[in-house]
Amino acid sequence: MNARRIVALLLKETRELVRDPVTLALAVVMPLVMLFLFGYAINMDVDELALGLYDQDNTPASRALVARFAGSPYFDIIEYRHNTRDLDRSLQQSRIRAGIVIPPGFGRALLRDQPAPVQVIVDGGYPMVAGLGMAYIDAVIAYFPAPRPELVEMQTRVWYNPSLNSINFVIPGLFAVILMAFPPLLTTLAIVREKETGTVEQIYASPLRSAEYVLGKLLPYALVAFLEILMVILVGFVWFEIPIAGSLPLLFVASLVYVFTTVGIGLLVSSLARTQLAAMLITLIVTLMPSFLFSGFLFPIFTMPYSLQLYSRLFPAGYFMEVSRGILLKGLGVEAVLPNLLLLIGYTLVVFVFAVWRMKQKVA
Amino acid sequence: MSIAMIGLLRKEVIQFFRDRVILVLILWLYTVEAVFCTLALSFDVEDVPLAIVDQDRSTISRELVQKFALSESFDLQYQESAVSVAETHLAHGKVTAILVIPPGFERSIRSSEQTTLQLLLDGTDSNIAANSLYNARGVLARLVREQLPFAANTGAIAVTRVWYNPQLTTSSFMVLSMIALAGMMVGVIHPAASIVREKERGTLEQLLVAPISTFQLFLAKIAPTMIIGLLAVFPSLLIVRAFDVPMRGSLALFLILTGFFLLSAVALGVLIAAYSRTLQQALLLSFFGLFPVMFLSGTLTPVEAMPDVLQALSRLSPLRYYMDIIIGVFLKGVGWRDLWDESLCLIAIAIPMLILSLGIFRRRLQ
Numbered sequence: 092m093n094a095r096r097i098v099a100l101l102l103k104e105t106r107e108l109v110r111d112p113v114t115l116a117l118a119v120v121m122p123l124v125m126l127f128l129f130g131y132a133i134n135m136d137v138d139e140l141a142l143g144l145y146d147q148d149n150t151p152a153s154r155a156l157v158a159r160f161a162g163s164p165y166f167d168i169i170e171y172r173h174n175t176r177d178l179d180r181s182l183q184q185s186r187i188r189a190g191i192v193i194p195p196g197f198g199r200a201l202l203r204d205q206p207a208p209v210q211v212i213v214d215g216g217y218p219m220v221a222g223l224g225m226a227y228i229d230a231v232i233a234y235f236p237a238p239r240p241e242l243v244e245m246q247t248r249v250w251y252n253p254s255l256n257s258i259n260f261v262i263p264g265l266f267a268v269i270l271m272a273f274p275p276l277l278t279t280l281a282i283v284r285e286k287e288t289g290t291v292e293q294i295y296a297s298p299l300r301s302a303e304y305v306l307g308k309l310l311p312y313a314l315v316a317f318l319e320i321l322m323v324i325l326v327g328f329v330w331f332e333i334p335i336a337g338s339l340p341l342l343f344v345a346s347l348v349y350v351f352t353t354v355g356i357g358l359l360v361s362s363l364a365r366t367q368l369a370a371m372l373i374t375l376i377v378t379l380m381p382s383f384l385f386s387g388f389l390f391p392i393f394t395m396p397y398s399l400q401l402y403s404r405l406f407p408a409g410y411f412m413e414v415s416r417g418i419l420l421k422g423l424g425v426e427a428v429l430p431n432l433l434l435l436i437g438y439t440l441v442v443f444v445f446a447v448w449r450m451k452q453k454v455a
Numbered sequence: 456m457s458i459a460m461i462g463l464l465r466k467e468v469i470q471f472f473r474d475r476v477i478l479v480l481i482l483w484l485y486t487v488e489a490v491f492c493t494l495a496l497s498f499d500v501e502d503v504p505l506a507i508v509d510q511d512r513s514t515i516s517r518e519l520v521q522k523f524a525l526s527e528s529f530d531l532q533y534q535e536s537a538v539s540v541a542e543t544h545l546a547h548g549k550v551t552a553i554l555v556i557p558p559g560f561e562r563s564i565r566s567s568e569q570t571t572l573q574l575l576l577d578g579t580d581s582n583i584a585a586n587s588l589y590n591a592r593g594v595l596a597r598l599v600r601e602q603l604p605f606a607a608n609t610g611a612i613a614v615t616r617v618w619y620n621p622q623l624t625t626s627s628f629m630v631l632s633m634i635a636l637a638g639m640m641v642g643v644i645h646p647a648a649s650i651v652r653e654k655e656r657g658t659l660e661q662l663l664v665a666p667i668s669t670f671q672l673f674l675a676k677i678a679p680t681m682i683i684g685l686l687a688v689f690p691s692l693l694i695v696r697a698f699d700v701p702m703r704g705s706l707a708l709f710l711i712l713t714g715f716f717l718l719s720a721v722a723l724g725v726l727i728a729a730y731s732r733t734l735q736q737a738l739l740l741s742f743f744g745l746f747p748v749m750f751l752s753g754t755l756t757p758v759e760a761m762p763d764v765l766q767a768l769s770r771l772s773p774l775r776y777y778m779d780i781i782i783g784v785f786l787k788g789v790g791w792r793d794l795w796d797e798s799l800c801l802i803a804i805a806i807p808m809l810i811l812s813l814g815i816f817r818r819r820l821q
Contacts, residue, residue, distance in 0.1 A: 137760045
């Protein structure tokens with residue numbers, strides 16, 4: 092290792108990065124855009140569900156039920172229909188997500204203390220909306236005309252996130268996703284670009300060793316990545332007001348480890364791809380998609396089939412996500428996050444060793 | 456069509472199919488990734504790890520434990536006698552929910568007295584917590600119905616029917632949205648990369664001195680992506696079939712509208728290519744551009760759940776219209792007349808972007 096050679100490469104790399112305003116701007120702006128977009132868009136609470144209503148009964152009771160739906164913030168009655176065919180048609184054209192038909196005799200049944208069925212038709216094409224919509228509609232109907240006491244009540248106590256606010260869960264998870272989205276791509280492109288334009292031959296011809304090359308190439312991007320995560324964490328606290336149950340320095344240490352994991356993966360991809368387009372598609376497949384879909388960010392891992400649970404364990408975002416959520420929401424200390432942290436460190440080392448070995452092969 | 460144009464088209468197609476790595480990666484997105492995601496990702500909260508503390512130890516409480524053990528929503532991991540032990544499981548993340556059945560549970564049920572069960576939830580993932588509560592109430596309601604069949608059930612009752620997807624499984628939605636996502640990604644990234652690569656290498660100048668118009672050059676650059684996008688749909692159709700997703704509408708209509716959708720994706724890619732100077736910029740920009748398009752489309756989270764501003768913005772995402780189209784054609788079996796609006800919106804998104812990028816190219820070249 093020769094420090095002078097590393098510094099020279101480092102300077103060249105930094106200069107190249109600074110001279111490309113588009114890339115630099117994207118490196119700063121993109122994480123913030125992602126944070127705001129996800130912070131607001133990833134929300135599982137549906138409101139203003141488009142409803143169609145057909146009141147066949149037309150009694151004071153049925154009109155009162157219609158008024159309940161109209162008055163609820165969860166629904167937006169966009170159509171009052173007068174035959175079932177029109178209602179079916181609206182459902183088919185996706186103008187409404189659910190249709191409610193109050194059959195004749197509804198008011199009479201209620202007066203006589205008999206069960207009074209209400210017909211609900213839900214569009215199953217969008218299962219998530221359908222599931223939530225069904226639950227909300229159920230609740231409105233079950234509370235009509237008055238809440239009925241349950242014989243056996245279910246009392247709940249919620250730990251860690253008593254307000255059940257999904258933002259508190261999404262933002263700490265986003266730290267892991269955002270960092271996996273951009274730094275690996277940036278690193279990969281920086282290296283593969285040299286391969287594609289041929290300047291890498293000059294590097295091969297120079298006295299630079301492969302470990303020195305890797306360090307000089309990676310450090311600027313690791314720095315960018317670390318600045319990104321600091322920024323994202325700061326905005327998470329200041330703007331989205333995420334609670335901090337655990338220790339912030341511990342989170343920074345874990346983030347630093349994770350930064351190296353992400354740029355390490357970028358390095359690994361660059362040692363496999365020959366063109367920038369291929370590098371980008373591989374990065375998409377090994378970093379962005381799994382960190383989003385297979386990390387427990389939105390979809391819990393325990394509901395997956397076992398083989399795919401193993402697949403999801405191949406990618407590091409899930410480990411860091413457990414650490415960041417553990418520290419911020421549950422207030423976990425060093426001993427509790429250490430297993431995941433050690434896994435990340437081991438993972439990073441393996442990735443680096445493999446990538447450097449691949450590069451050596453190329454040079455030889 | 457001039458001979459030069461045909462020659463150019465041939466060059467583009469050869470160049471495209473020569474790059475095996477890219478072809479494999481594109482197919483991966485359309486097939487393997489779609490299968491993985493469909494198998495793994497589901498919005499139904501199933502197999503929630505659960506611990507039960509049965510303090511009653513009676514016939515009915517054991518019956519309830521049995522019901523939870525058999526339920527698909529829960530995975531009964533521990534049965535403890537002390538609440539504190541179960542709580543350590545929750546603290547260590549071994550379970551997400553704890554059910555506590557109080558002493559005297561059976562006696563209360565037999566004498567129709569009111570009683571309370573306790574459910575302790577790990578609220579870290581609010582979605583899992585809310586769903587677990589909903590599902591636990593369902594299991595409990597089944598027990599109460601069985602034990603007390605004569606308890607009067609009066610008042611309004613919802614009788615729900617689910618159309619198009621009666622079991623309300625997520626797999627048909629997932630597989631369709633993954634195919635749409637793959638089309639979007641390939642449609643944007645590929646044309647952007649192939650145009651900017653020529654810019655960067657300087658071979659674009661050679662094409663410009665050839666006797667073809669900028670418009671024809673455009674067509675030749677767009678054609679291979681459109682072709683592969685449409686061809687890649689066919690293996691996906693097999694996958695869709697394997698997941699038992701019905702095809703209720705017409706295949707021809709689906710292919711035509713997929714063409715419209717690809718055109719809008721390609722238009723975004725071309726626009727990115729017009730703006731960027733280096734391949735790196737183009738790739739980063741398309742990466743960046745894909746995010747809002749994907750996130751505002753309702754594929755991963757429902758559009759209804761977004762704030763109004765984002766709901767309005769989601770109207771700019773071609774993916775949103777394509778999702779309506781794809782679900783309409785496959786699940787609902789709707790025809791031309793019902794998808795008119797969506798198709799027009801796709802065209803309305805594509806045309807301005809194409810004209811804008813054509814303008815940028817013409818200006819640069821003069």
